[in-house]
Amino acid sequence: MHILALHGINLNMLGQRDPAHYGTVTLADIDAAMQRLADELGVRLTCFQTNHEGQMCERIHQAHREGVDAVLINAGAWSHTSVAISDALAILRCPVVEVHLSNIHAREPFRHHSHIAHVARGQICGFGADSYLLALRAAAAFSPCARH
Ligand code: DQA
Numbered sequence: 001m002h003i004l005a006l007h008g009i010n011l012n013m014l015g016q017r018d019p020a021h022y023g024t025v026t027l028a029d030i031d032a033a034m035q036r037l038a039d040e041l042g043v044r045l046t047c048f049q050t051n052h053e054g055q056m057c058e059r060i061h062q063a064h065r066e067g068v069d070a071v072l073i074n075a076g077a078w079s080h081t082s083v084a085i086s087d088a089l090a091i092l093r094c095p096v097v098e099v100h101l102s103n104i105h106a107r108e109p110f111r112h113h114s115h116i117a118h119v120a121r122g123q124i125c126g127f128g129a130d131s132y133l134l135a136l137r138a139a140a141a142f143s144p145c146a147r148h
Helices: 027-041 053-066 076-080 083-091 130-142
Strands: 002-007 044-049 070-074 096-100 122-125
Touching: 002 027, 002 053, 002 130, 027 044, 027 130, 053 083, 070 130, 096 130, 122 130
Parallel strands: 002 044, 002 070, 070 096, 096 122
Antiparallel strands: none
C-alpha cells in the first residue's frame, strides 16, 4: 500500500509559525513521526511539500498516474482558496484525507470553509501534529487495499 502525504503552502515554516495554533514541531519532525507509523503499519509513505499551487496540482496528477492507494493533504491556506487543488484531487480514485494541525472551525470565519472537504473521505483537524498520525491511520484503514 502506497500513501502520499501532501503539505501545502507555508507548512515548510512549521516550527517558526504561531505556536498557539501550530505548536513547535517542524515539518521534518512530522514527516519522521509519520514514517515511523507507516513502518509500524507496513505501508509505504511518500511525503511532498511545495509552496507552488501548480506544482501541487502536478504532484496530484502524478499520484493519479502512479495509482497511489490513499492521499492525505494539508493544503494550508489553499484549503480555503484553491478550486484548482480541489479539482485535481477530484480526479483521484483513491480516498483523500484532509488534515489540519489547528481546528479550522474554531478559528477566523474565513478558515471555516474548505475547498478540499467535499472531495475528501473525511477531515481531521485540531490535534496538532497528532492530526497527521490520525490521518495516516485513516488513510491506511480506508484505502481500498486495506484488509478489514
Ligand atoms: C492549517 C490551517 C490553515 O487555515 C492555515 O492557513 C495553515 C495551516 C492547519 O494545519 O491548521 O497554513 O492548514
